[in-house]
Structure formats: C-alpha cells, structure tokens
Amino acid sequence: MKASQFYINTLKEAPADAEVVSHQLMTRAGMIKKLGAGVYTYMPMGLRVIRKVEAIVREEMNRAGAVECVMPVVQPGELWSESGRFQTMGPELLRVKDRHERDFVIQPTSEEAVTDIARQDLRSYKQLPKNLYQIQTKFRDERRPRFGLMRGREFVMKDAYSFDRDEAGAKASYQAMAKAYRAIFDRFGLTYRAVSADSGAIGGDLSEEFQVIASTGEDAIVYSTGSDYAANMEKAEALAPAGPRPAATQALTRTPTPGKSTCADVAELLQLPLTQTVKSLVLATDELNEQGEIVKSQVWLLLLRGDHDMNEIKVSKVPGLDKGFRFATVPEILAHFGTKPGYLGPIGLKQPVKLVADREVALMADWVCGANEEDLHLTGVNWGRDLPEPDLVVDIRNVVAGDAAPDGKGQLAIERGIEIGHIFYLGTKYSVAMNATFLAEDGKPRHFEMGCYGIGITRLPAAAIEQNHDERGIIWPDALAPFTVVICPVGMDRSEAVKAAAEALYADLLAAGVDVILDDRGERPGAMFADWELIGVPHRVTIGDKSLKEGQVEYQHRRDGEATKVPAGDIAAFVKGRLLA
Amino acid sequence: MKASQFYINTLKEAPADAEVVSHQLMTRAGMIKKLGAGVYTYMPMGLRVIRKVEAIVREEMNRAGAVECVMPVVQPGELWSESGRFQTMGPELLRVKDRHERDFVIQPTSEEAVTDIARQDLRSYKQLPKNLYQIQTKFRDERRPRFGLMRGREFVMKDAYSFDRDEAGAKASYQAMAKAYRAIFDRFGLTYRAVSADSGAIGGDLSEEFQVIASTGEDAIVYSTGSDYAANMEKAEALAPAGPRPAATQALTRTPTPGKSTCADVAELLQLPLTQTVKSLVLATDELNEQGEIVKSQVWLLLLRGDHDMNEIKVSKVPGLDKGFRFATVPEILAHFGTKPGYLGPIGLKQPVKLVADREVALMADWVCGANEEDLHLTGVNWGRDLPEPDLVVDIRNVVAGDAAPDGKGQLAIERGIEIGHIFYLGTKYSVAMNATFLAEDGKPRHFEMGCYGIGITRLPAAAIEQNHDERGIIWPDALAPFTVVICPVGMDRSEAVKAAAEALYADLLAAGVDVILDDRGERPGAMFADWELIGVPHRVTIGDKSLKEGQVEYQHRRDGEATKVPAGDIAAFVKGRLLA
Known part of the structure; x- marks a missing residue:
C-alpha cells in the first residue's frame, strides 16, 4: 500500500x-x-x-x-x-x-x-x-x-x-x-490470563474468561504466585484460615465510639488493627404468594472482617439467599436491631435474624462490632461466650492479595485485566x-x-x-499492526536516489508478502514520524539522501530508543529477519 | 475441506x-x-x-x-x-x-x-x-x-x-x-448488461444499473439490436415517430360501444387495430398554501396509444407535473368530462384541462377515443380538425420491442434482468x-x-x-462456487485404493490452491451425486473401485451430460486444465 x-x-x-x-x-x-x-x-x-x-x-x-x-x-x-x-x-x-x-x-x-x-x-x-x-x-x-x-x-x-x-x-x-x-x-502476542469465571445468568457450571493484562483494566483478576490457579474476583475462593479459633483473652466491653460509624474510624479511634473489626451487612429475603405479593420476609445479618469486601456472587450462592435477596430496608433494620446502620452487630437483637459469618470472621477472637446502640461499639467479642455460633459459615468475601491460593500452592496476587474472550459450558x-x-x-x-x-x-x-502504548502512541504487536512495516523516505520528491531506494525496498517486501506501507505523501520528516509512531507500526525504515550517499538507511522498531544504521543493500533482509524474530 | x-x-x-x-x-x-x-x-x-x-x-x-x-x-x-x-x-x-x-x-x-x-x-x-x-x-x-x-x-x-x-x-x-x-x-462469469437508469429520488443526473440477465428477473431492460444502447424501462426513451402526421381520411363519428370501456374491447368491437385507439389518463396537480392546504387544483388529460403503457418516471418529469401529481378523483373527472372513466376523451369537455399527448399520439390520424358519454366512442378523430393541438407533446410511455433505438441505430429489444449493482452521480x-x-x-x-x-x-x-441452474440444482460459475471441485470417492470405507487415490488427488489440488472438497461422508453414490448437483459445484471427480482397477477415474462438469474417463494418473492435471479454461 x-x-x-x-x-x-x-x-x-x-x-x-x-x-x-x-x-x-x-x-x-x-x-x-x-x-x-x-x-x-x-x-x-x-x-x-x-x-x-x-x-x-x-x-x-x-x-x-x-x-x-x-x-x-x-x-x-x-x-x-x-x-x-x-x-x-x-x-x-x-x-x-x-x-x-x-x-x-x-x-x-x-x-x-x-x-x-x-x-x-x-x-x-x-x-x-x-x-x-x-x-x-x-x-x-x-x-x-x-x-x-x-x-x-x-x-x-x-x-x-x-x-x-x-x-x-x-x-x-x-x-x-x-x-x-x-x-x-x-x-x-498479548500478555493475557485465562481465569475461571462464574457462569452467572447464562447458566451452566464451567466458564473461563480470557483477560488481557493492563493496569487500566476494569476487571480484577486473581492468580496464584505458586501455581496455575487464576480466577476472576467474582469467582476466586477465599479459603478458611488455618484453625482453630484463638481463645478469648478480653472481656466483652461496651466502648463509646461517638460519630464513628465505619470500621476504619472505629479502629483508628480505638487504636486497633482494622483486621480486629467486624462489619455487619443486613440483607433480606422475601417469600411470595402466587400473586407475587410478599407474604413473609426474613432478615439476614452477614459478618465480614472490617478490611474485607462482600462478594455479591458468592452471597447469591449461600443456601437461603440463592433464590434472590435484597438489602434490608431501614424499618426492617430498626425493627431487628433497634438502631440505624453504622452501629449494628450480632449481639442484643430485638428480633432474631439468620446469622451468616464469613469463614474469616468465624475464626476470630476478641473482635469489635457495633453494639446496636448509636455511638457505641462492643470490643472483646468472642463466639460461644458472647453470642451463639453463626447459623452459617461460608466464603462471602472478595479475596485480597496475600490470601492463600485455593489450590494450596502459593499466595494470591491481584492484577487488572480487560476481558476479550469468554467460554461457557451451557448444558441444556x-x-x-x-x-x-x-x-x-x-x-x-x-x-x-x-x-x-x-x-x-x-x-x-x-x-x-491499553497494554501496548507509550507517550507517543500505539505500539502494535506485529500480528495486529495495520501495517507491519512503514518505509519513510525523506525528501522523496527531491532525490531520485531516495525514491528509487524506497520503491525498491517496497517492491521487495511486498513480493515477500510483508504488509508494508510506503509513505509517499511528501510530509516533512517530523510529521511523518509522529504519524507512524502514533499509528504504532512496529517496524520503520527511514531512507534519507545524506545517509543513503554513505550507503546507509535506518531501521527502528517502535520500541527502540533510537535508530540502527543498516547498509542499504542489506535492509530488506534485515527487516525480514526482524519480522521472523 | x-x-x-x-x-x-x-x-x-x-x-x-x-x-x-x-x-x-x-x-x-x-x-x-x-x-x-x-x-x-x-x-x-x-x-x-x-x-x-x-x-x-x-x-x-x-x-x-x-x-x-x-x-x-x-x-x-x-x-x-x-x-x-x-x-x-x-x-x-x-x-x-x-x-x-x-x-x-x-x-x-x-x-x-x-x-x-x-x-x-x-x-x-x-x-x-x-x-x-x-x-x-x-x-x-x-x-x-x-x-x-x-x-x-x-x-x-x-x-x-x-x-x-x-x-x-x-x-x-x-x-x-x-x-x-x-x-x-x-x-x-455472469451474463449482464449495464443499463442507463433514472437517478430517481437519490438525485443527480447520471446513473447506471448492472443487471444480470434472467428470464425470471423483476426488471424489464431495454437494449438496441444495432448498438450498445441499453437502459432500464423507466429510462428508455421512445423516439417521436417519423413525421409528418398523416392527413385525415375519416369523418368524426359517434359510435356506440355499449359496455366496452377498454381500448382492447373497443378495437375488437369495431374490428380496428389496437394501435388506432387512444387511451385517456386523468391526473391532477395541487397548489398548496403555507399551511399545506390545497388552494387550487389543475386537471390533466394524458393521451397514450391504446397498446402503450404510461411510464410514471417520464410523467413525473413533464413540466407542470414535475412537482408531484396524483390520479384525479371521480368528482374531478365527472366535473371535467361529464362521465365516468372508460369513455373519456379530449373532445367535448365540461371544463378545460391541460392536454398532454404522447409523441406517438400527437402524430396519429383517424383515431378512436371516448366520447365523454357512457357507452359511446368517437372514431375518425383528427388533430386540428376535431380538437386543438395538445398543450404538450412529450414521451410519457414505456418503450415496446421493435421501437427504434434512441441512438438511431437498430431496434429496441426487451429482456428481463435482476439488478445487482447501481452507480449514481449524486452531485451536491x-x-x-x-x-x-x-x-x-x-x-x-x-x-x-x-x-x-x-x-x-x-x-x-x-x-x-436464476441465470444458472437446471432441474437438478445450481450450476455455479467457477468464481462463485462454494467449492470449485468436489471429489466423490465411491466406497471409500471399503476400498483402500479408492481412499488413497481420493486423498492423493485432494492433497494435490489443495497444494495447488484449488478450492476442493473431498466427500468423505460415506453417503451412497446416488445421494452423494444428488447433493453436489443440487449444491452446484462445477467440477466433479468420481473415484470408484472398479474403474480405478482399470486405471481410470471420472470427471464431469456440472453442465456435462455425462462423465469423461480420465487415466487416474492424469486427473490432477486434467482438473487443473479445466479450471484454467
């Protein structure tokens, strides 16, 4: 072209x-x-x-x-x-x-x-x-x-x-x-990972996403530093911590926390690690009659460690929540806890709830949670002693970097990805x-x-x-580039030698099946180079009158910091060699 | 494949x-x-x-x-x-x-x-x-x-x-x-014509259609037997007949035609050629005010020879009709002609109309038209003597086979086509x-x-x-066939020799870049041949155990009545030769 x-x-x-x-x-x-x-x-x-x-x-x-x-x-x-x-x-x-x-x-x-x-x-x-x-x-x-x-x-x-x-x-x-x-x-030629994925609404029980790794990716993807394990955040399992649960060392204490309604604020106030706090999330499920009217609702309290985030996909698979759930309404919360969100906890409830503890929370001792009274938290909370064991202990959180890999090999790391492929087993x-x-x-x-x-x-x-660019523009892998090679003659209109050398190289590469473009627009060198760096053609040959007189042309890969001088007679072979590499 | x-x-x-x-x-x-x-x-x-x-x-x-x-x-x-x-x-x-x-x-x-x-x-x-x-x-x-x-x-x-x-x-x-x-x-490899076309609503004044010739085509296309002239029916010009108008030989006569409201019926009743009759078409144009309401309407009478059809595109270019027209309403017709359609004519009007004569009608003498009275026609009608010359004489009819070509070379012929391409000059x-x-x-x-x-x-x-088929199925030109060559081994599962010969030919043609399919489905010969004849693959090689033992295989083009025996060793070259032909 x-x-x-x-x-x-x-x-x-x-x-x-x-x-x-x-x-x-x-x-x-x-x-x-x-x-x-x-x-x-x-x-x-x-x-x-x-x-x-x-x-x-x-x-x-x-x-x-x-x-x-x-x-x-x-x-x-x-x-x-x-x-x-x-x-x-x-x-x-x-x-x-x-x-x-x-x-x-x-x-x-x-x-x-x-x-x-x-x-x-x-x-x-x-x-x-x-x-x-x-x-x-x-x-x-x-x-x-x-x-x-x-x-x-x-x-x-x-x-x-x-x-x-x-x-x-x-x-x-x-x-x-x-x-x-x-x-x-x-x-x-992209850096990617195949990660296990939840098959979600499309159904089936086997699914993988193909994610191009890029810091700007919308998806968090999880992999093991010690094995091939990889999954997306929705799917990646958080293992139960190594047990048993430590013994209680503190007494249950009502601790004023005026205006501190988040775990982070409470931990800072009490000078405790955030990992000692437990957050309360209140969900509800509804029983409907044939007319689709709500005949009965059940309130659920989910406990997560203060530094952990709820994983909605995992929650949607908890027995009893797997037919659909919603966040509880403020009246429901007041009726069950007697106070507003921010100071909720599993102790001293007005009405019973279904209590679901994340695997991590179930093995904590001496923890901190809301006291179900405004501006008040409980510290030194311990399972069994201060409240009964939870109804369910399940994985309901997003993994975090450093968690143990689910296959037992290595630790989990997290990076960002862009989903470019997805395969599903759909069943029937x-x-x-x-x-x-x-x-x-x-x-x-x-x-x-x-x-x-x-x-x-x-x-x-x-x-x-997103994966391959710099401040000057795109850097295409060879397989994706709009053109694999660009020939940039400088002063093609003034120099017959430049024109002839450019045309000869163009014909040679074209005959070899190389996807080459010859820039015969007559642009000035600066504008011409800027265009091709922006467009991201990986291989560039520059042919100028002065260096040609010395028998030289210049080759530069889009990732190279500077050009390489190549004898004019060798340039076609040189470029082909770079394409094979 | x-x-x-x-x-x-x-x-x-x-x-x-x-x-x-x-x-x-x-x-x-x-x-x-x-x-x-x-x-x-x-x-x-x-x-x-x-x-x-x-x-x-x-x-x-x-x-x-x-x-x-x-x-x-x-x-x-x-x-x-x-x-x-x-x-x-x-x-x-x-x-x-x-x-x-x-x-x-x-x-x-x-x-x-x-x-x-x-x-x-x-x-x-x-x-x-x-x-x-x-x-x-x-x-x-x-x-x-x-x-x-x-x-x-x-x-x-x-x-x-x-x-x-x-x-x-x-x-x-x-x-x-x-x-x-x-x-x-x-x-x-199709038989087609490029024909001049009207550029219609898309605008511009230069337009050609590319029509694949097929008897089942929806479009009538017109070409000259004596030159390159070709146009679609909408566009093809009907030349004015060679003048001058013949002199009148008959007297204007009121002739009863009870129940005969078409030119064909009238011609049959009066034992006159249809080409002696003239049909009346009544159109109307409206003048609108700024609110889009009709403030004034004009009735137009178009005269065409009884055997000719009106060409709507040509009518839409007649000065005065080129801003849009409609067929006149029955009340409008009654007000201007005093009778219903079927017996209309240009003589004895109740109110004046714009009179447009097709070029052919303008040069007729002693013609027949409706008398503007039910069950009555006029015969021996002559321009000038019985009615004034028309307001406009224009080409408003479809051409018919045998008309003179507009370029003056040869006669027009008509065939059917299917439009597969259209090019327009759009202007601005x-x-x-x-x-x-x-x-x-x-x-x-x-x-x-x-x-x-x-x-x-x-x-x-x-x-x-539509252009290339027979009772057994499609007959693709090589350039369009889904596969250019099909290899049909008979009893491939029973005979190693057949399998080997089929696979060898397949590999040879594939290596030569031929778009070949090997039918290894194990179908019975009758079903297999019927499939490929229906699908229309142009070149077929049949390899059977019996003929192979005699060193022969069979080649048959989809248009051939029967197969040609070819020495097994020559078949690849033979097929390639047929593709080049």
Whole structure:
C-alpha cells in the first residue's frame, strides 16, 4: 500500500470524551470515528487491525473444527420469547418493531438463532458434534457507553456455539475451544490470563474468561504466585484460615465510639488493627404468594472482617439467599436491631435474624462490632461466650492479595485485566427452553448439550493498546499492526536516489508478502514520524539522501530508543529477519 | 475441506414460501436458512459463496483506488434528519428508539454517515478525490419480503461513496467505478448488461444499473439490436415517430360501444387495430398554501396509444407535473368530462384541462377515443380538425420491442434482468443538505461533489442461480462456487485404493490452491451425486473401485451430460486444465 492511495487522518488532540488511552489513541490515529454515542465507524486504518484479528480468529476456529456462518443482526422477538430472554433481559437488549408492529431485537448474542438452526438441521446423534460460529455485528444498549471500542454499543463479536450429544462431549468441545482460544491469544502476542469465571445468568457450571493484562483494566483478576490457579474476583475462593479459633483473652466491653460509624474510624479511634473489626451487612429475603405479593420476609445479618469486601456472587450462592435477596430496608433494620446502620452487630437483637459469618470472621477472637446502640461499639467479642455460633459459615468475601491460593500452592496476587474472550459450558439451558432435540443412539429424542464461546473482535485492538502504548502512541504487536512495516523516505520528491531506494525496498517486501506501507505523501520528516509512531507500526525504515550517499538507511522498531544504521543493500533482509524474530 | 468436517444439510423439498428458483435451490442446498420474514442466516455453504463475492468486489474496489471502512449498522436519527431522509423515507426505513428514547435507524445505505466523516476529515482539496466503501449489513423493511435473498429485509451491500472537488472530478470517479463494476461482473462469469437508469429520488443526473440477465428477473431492460444502447424501462426513451402526421381520411363519428370501456374491447368491437385507439389518463396537480392546504387544483388529460403503457418516471418529469401529481378523483373527472372513466376523451369537455399527448399520439390520424358519454366512442378523430393541438407533446410511455433505438441505430429489444449493482452521480445533494465542505484551491469552502455505488453482495448469488441452474440444482460459475471441485470417492470405507487415490488427488489440488472438497461422508453414490448437483459445484471427480482397477477415474462438469474417463494418473492435471479454461 502506498500512503497516498490510502486514507490517513491523524489528529493532534483526542476528543474530550475519550477517557481511556485506547480511545484517545485510536481516535487520534484515525482508526475509529464516532458516529453517535457508543457507535463508531471503523476507519480504513482501524479496519485493517480488525481484519487481522478476524483472520487469526477464523483460522484457529476452523482449525478447531468449527464452521462459519452468519446469523442475522435483526432477529424475531418471537424466538427470543422462547428462551425467555425477550422478557428477562433489561434495556441493554435493543428492541425494535417492524412496519407490521412485530417485535424484533438487534442481536447481542445468538443462542436463540443458532438453537433454532440446530433443532431444524441436526436431527441425529450422527451429525454431532457441531460447532457453528459467526463474526458479526452485535448491539448492546449500554446505559453509559464509553471508552471507545472498549464498551461500545455496536461491536463485532466472534460467537461460537457447540452442540453435543452428552455432557462429556460438550466438555470436550469446551476444552477444544479453550485450547483454540489460547492459540488465538498467543498469536496476537498479548500478555493475557485465562481465569475461571462464574457462569452467572447464562447458566451452566464451567466458564473461563480470557483477560488481557493492563493496569487500566476494569476487571480484577486473581492468580496464584505458586501455581496455575487464576480466577476472576467474582469467582476466586477465599479459603478458611488455618484453625482453630484463638481463645478469648478480653472481656466483652461496651466502648463509646461517638460519630464513628465505619470500621476504619472505629479502629483508628480505638487504636486497633482494622483486621480486629467486624462489619455487619443486613440483607433480606422475601417469600411470595402466587400473586407475587410478599407474604413473609426474613432478615439476614452477614459478618465480614472490617478490611474485607462482600462478594455479591458468592452471597447469591449461600443456601437461603440463592433464590434472590435484597438489602434490608431501614424499618426492617430498626425493627431487628433497634438502631440505624453504622452501629449494628450480632449481639442484643430485638428480633432474631439468620446469622451468616464469613469463614474469616468465624475464626476470630476478641473482635469489635457495633453494639446496636448509636455511638457505641462492643470490643472483646468472642463466639460461644458472647453470642451463639453463626447459623452459617461460608466464603462471602472478595479475596485480597496475600490470601492463600485455593489450590494450596502459593499466595494470591491481584492484577487488572480487560476481558476479550469468554467460554461457557451451557448444558441444556437453551435446548430445553426451545425444545431442541436430536435422536440419540437409542432412538429417543434428547436435548443438545451446548457451549458458547465469544471473542470481542473490536474490543481486542483496544485492549491491545491499553497494554501496548507509550507517550507517543500505539505500539502494535506485529500480528495486529495495520501495517507491519512503514518505509519513510525523506525528501522523496527531491532525490531520485531516495525514491528509487524506497520503491525498491517496497517492491521487495511486498513480493515477500510483508504488509508494508510506503509513505509517499511528501510530509516533512517530523510529521511523518509522529504519524507512524502514533499509528504504532512496529517496524520503520527511514531512507534519507545524506545517509543513503554513505550507503546507509535506518531501521527502528517502535520500541527502540533510537535508530540502527543498516547498509542499504542489506535492509530488506534485515527487516525480514526482524519480522521472523 | 473434507465434507465430514463441514456443515452440509440438503433438503428434498423447498419450503412452501419459496416462489423463485434461487430461493428454492439455496434453501434446499443448505445455503440459507430463514430465521424470520425476509431475514436469513447465511449457512456455511452459502457463506462460502458470499465470501467469494466479497473478495472479488474488494479486490476490484481496492484496485480502483477505493478504501475500505465499516460504518455502523445502527445510526443516529439526528444525522438522518440533516439529510431529511429521516422524515421523507417511508416505513422501509427501520426506525428504533434506544433506552434513552433517542431516534436511531438501521442503515439501508450510508450517505449520511459517510458525508459526516468527509466533513470532519476531508478539509482540503489536496485530500481529494477520496472513495470510501464498506461491505456491511443493511436493512430495508420491505412490505412484503420474498424471493429469499432476492428481496430480503436484511442483506449485505457493498456501498461506496466518492468525494470530489468538482463535477468533472466526480464524473471521472463515476467512470472509474463503472469500469470497476464491469471488471467485477466479468470476473463473476455472469451474463449482464449495464443499463442507463433514472437517478430517481437519490438525485443527480447520471446513473447506471448492472443487471444480470434472467428470464425470471423483476426488471424489464431495454437494449438496441444495432448498438450498445441499453437502459432500464423507466429510462428508455421512445423516439417521436417519423413525421409528418398523416392527413385525415375519416369523418368524426359517434359510435356506440355499449359496455366496452377498454381500448382492447373497443378495437375488437369495431374490428380496428389496437394501435388506432387512444387511451385517456386523468391526473391532477395541487397548489398548496403555507399551511399545506390545497388552494387550487389543475386537471390533466394524458393521451397514450391504446397498446402503450404510461411510464410514471417520464410523467413525473413533464413540466407542470414535475412537482408531484396524483390520479384525479371521480368528482374531478365527472366535473371535467361529464362521465365516468372508460369513455373519456379530449373532445367535448365540461371544463378545460391541460392536454398532454404522447409523441406517438400527437402524430396519429383517424383515431378512436371516448366520447365523454357512457357507452359511446368517437372514431375518425383528427388533430386540428376535431380538437386543438395538445398543450404538450412529450414521451410519457414505456418503450415496446421493435421501437427504434434512441441512438438511431437498430431496434429496441426487451429482456428481463435482476439488478445487482447501481452507480449514481449524486452531485451536491447530500453535501449541501449536510453542509459538508472542503477548502478549494481559492481558499473558499466548497461543497463536495459526490457519487454513490452499490452492489448487492447477498443478492448476487441469487441472481447467479436464476441465470444458472437446471432441474437438478445450481450450476455455479467457477468464481462463485462454494467449492470449485468436489471429489466423490465411491466406497471409500471399503476400498483402500479408492481412499488413497481420493486423498492423493485432494492433497494435490489443495497444494495447488484449488478450492476442493473431498466427500468423505460415506453417503451412497446416488445421494452423494444428488447433493453436489443440487449444491452446484462445477467440477466433479468420481473415484470408484472398479474403474480405478482399470486405471481410470471420472470427471464431469456440472453442465456435462455425462462423465469423461480420465487415466487416474492424469486427473490432477486434467482438473487443473479445466479450471484454467
């Protein structure tokens, strides 16, 4: 490609709404252009990156035996009612009515569409397993779209769906995808982790996220310093501390704490470590009648160490809370504790509550908690002596750095990540809902065992930039760069020698299949270099009249501090060598 | 590709709603699957065809200097209000409201989006010309979607938009696209015509359609047997007949025609040729005040020869009718003619009308028309003698086969076509509406001169099938086939020799870059051949145990009546030779 034939439009300034570096740099490099909130045009320079992502994903999906199709963007609401998602999904599902007032949705994923295909086409176990994937436009009507391609409303996703005859087959399909995903992300040249994830609303019980490591990532991911263990924060288990519980050494004491309603404030006032304090969280569950009216409510008190945070996913799996819970109302709190939040605790209740202690709290001695009276806490609290043992002892907290790894090997560390892939074992969630069956070997209909597997095609370049940039711009890994090599002739219009050398190198690299661009725009060197550093092309060759007269040209990798002089005759071989490295 | 690794699902029966052969065959061949009305999944076999279309289109667009981008499917209504299309387009524009109740549209084309890009990016004449294109999902909410991919609601289109500094530049861009389109359709191996078209509502004054010739086509296309002239029916000009008007030979006579209200009936009753009759069409135009209320209406009488049809596009360009017209109401007709439609004519009016004669009618003598009395016609009507000359003489009819070609060379012939491409010179229609300007050489802002250029990517395979099929299925041109060659081993599971020969040929063709599929499914020969004939793979090699023992395999082109025996050792070279042919 010659730059004069291409579409290059770099900007000095990022738009005011670009909060993250990938959004800033992709906009400044002319890779994306905002058309509306969360809706971007993939400009020629950006589209080249996206096409490289697509090509690698496609190759590895095909290699793993998946078959490509393309499902519609606009899908009938009827089908989405079969799975129930038309009703259960929130406003992030963009709903449309056509001219006949029929319901449609703009697909955010395609479980319904692909299950509808399977129940028509895959009639016998002999046709299984099958894995259908597409690389297609999706829409999710985010309440607050931002961060450019990181959290757009319209985006491109690769979504694959596997159909198997039984659970073992489905898990094998899942593992094949896990392997393909590693191959894909390895090829991109990104630093990433595959982490165990909670499978959440999508169902199933086996799920991994692929996270690109970046300090700006939205997700906290947890890994062990002593093993392969890795999980996202929602999923990472906090082990019970080594027991037994220490013996009580202090007497239970009512301690004035005027105006100190947080554990941190209380610990500071009493000059105790925060780890000695216990925080009280009050939840409630409701029993409904057939009309959906609340007939009975139960209040729950959850105890967590003062320095720990509640993990909502874990709480949602506690027996009794697993059918749904809510935070208690102020009247409920007053009725059970006799005081306002800030001074709550498990001792001296007006009405009984279900008492849930985090594993850590259950093994504490001489702890501090609210006294259920305003401006008053209890110190020297001890289980058994001052209050009965809790009803339940469970893991309900987020892990923190330094916790023991759940596999017993090493300690947990935490870093930030950007989710670019997610694989799920779905089981029969969709096939049962949509009555999608095949004839099994015994001649009886059986529901498909399914899995689904996503990669954020347009999010991936943004994640790559969050991981790979400097103050001058983007630094693409070779596999993702819009162009792998840029040739920058200086004074091409004034020097025939420069022009000839640039054209010769361009022709040589092109013939070798290198994705090279020759900057023949006639820009001044400073502007030209700034453009390519912003755009992030990894390999640059500069050809200038003066050094050419000395038989030299300059090579500089985007990460190099300075250029390397290379004999003009060797430059093509030199560049190819750098690409192989 | 091995068939066992692919997704093949052929059907014996076409769905009941498949009215045209391409819809029937694409469904039966497992290329598309209906998800909803006018909304189809491109199944793996069909997607391969679509990808081949895309690849050729992309290559030729790039070669012509256009640059690829991808604009959003979901576009802000605000932008569409700038061009006015949000208001003026009918219900075929799918409108959506997002969670914040903001208007969006699902793009049917992208003039607004690309003009928005140009007015931000293309600031100087030095950046022009530019041509941006995309291959992207579109939606048009057809009232009655049908014919499968021929008239779907969701479809894929290649749409390109050129930006030039002046009209001469824009016309050069237009001609470059016309050339690229010919290169594209030539490569597809289809029989097509480029025909002049009316540029219609999209504006501008230069437009060509690319029509795939097929007897099932929806469009009538007109060409000259004696020159390159070709146009669509809307556009094709009907020349004035050679004058002068013959002299009158008959007296004006009131002739009873009870119950004969059509020209055909009258001609039959009176035993006159239909070409001697004249039909009367009554239109009206309205003058509106600022409140949009009708303040004055004008009735128009259009006269056409009895065997001719009115051409609405031509009528819409007649001076006085070019601001919009409607058919006259029955009260208007009664007030002006004194009788009901069926017996109308230009003689003996109650109130004056604007009289428009088709060029043909203006030169007729001794003609027949309604007498403005029920069950009565006039014969022997002559201009000048029986009624004044018409107010306007214009071309307002569709041409018919045998008409003289407008370029004076040869006669017109008519055939059916399917529109697969359309190119328009737009002028400044969108750039003025959206105030999209660049700085011209004189330092002053000037509106972009634009063109737009579409190809129906997903419609093209359907058009190719309408042109290329037989009773057994599809017959793909090599360039469009999902696979170019299929190897059909017979009894591969029983014969090691067959398996080895099939695998060897497969490996050889694959290494030569041939898009080959090996049918290793173990189907019986009849079912296997029927599948591939239905799917339409152009080149088939059959390897059977018996003939292999005689050192022979069979080659058959999809159009061949029978197979050709080829020595087993020569088959790879033989097949490659057929591909080059």
